[in-house]
Amino acid sequence: MSSPGNDGETVAYSERLGVPLRWWVQGTMLVASLWLALVVAVPGVVPWIVTGAALALLAAGLTSYGSARIKVEDGVLYAGRAHIDTSLLGAVTALDADQTRRVAGMEADARAFLVLRPYLKRAVKVHLDDPADPTPYWLVSSRHPDRLAAALQALADH
Known part of the structure; x- marks a missing residue:
């Protein structure tokens, strides 16, 4: 699997060790559970802000962990x-x-x-x-x- 890379370099192999889809699904379900618990217990916009922050942290964490390249x-x-x-x-x-x-x-x-x-x-x-x-x-x-x-x-x- 040899292919030209940037600036004429030869890439013999390349792979990103991204996390599997099920981790994204499970993480999203965890954040959805957090939202459900908060929306029942806390009035107003706070549950949406906390859930948005949790979703951003989840995305950043999974993206970072899965960013390793071989x-x-x-x-x-x-x-x-x-x-x-x-x-x-x-x-x-x-x-x-x-x-x-x-x-x-x-x-x-x-x-x-x-x-x-x-x-x-x-x-x-x-x-x-x-x-x-x-x-x-x-x-x-x-x-x-x-x-x-x-x-x-x-x-x-x-």
Whole structure:
């Protein structure tokens, strides 16, 4: 999935880890329940103001939490706010849900860099080959771990 990015850069993979629709629905229902409780108990415009503020906070929170991006572009892996040159990467493994749960839990290394989202059950484990970096690996959630692993592997093969 290689495509030209801004200014002629090559984007080998790009994904936004947005929250699922059900989180938006559940959050909206929570705010609606708040509105119902307030409109019965408090007269006037106050319930509408409080509900509007709660809805704005919900939207800001879900948008912010779901704004993390995973991108492989011009030989660099971006995961959330962090980035690393792909020349420093070692073995790349696409993990299924069970493997992800184990690597993020029982088999976890406290020094690992994690970009995990609870609503994404699969991930990619990327070992680092940088002697100056104490981080043994990155564990990155993905909706398409096979594609992300393939994009990273393609850069390693060059």
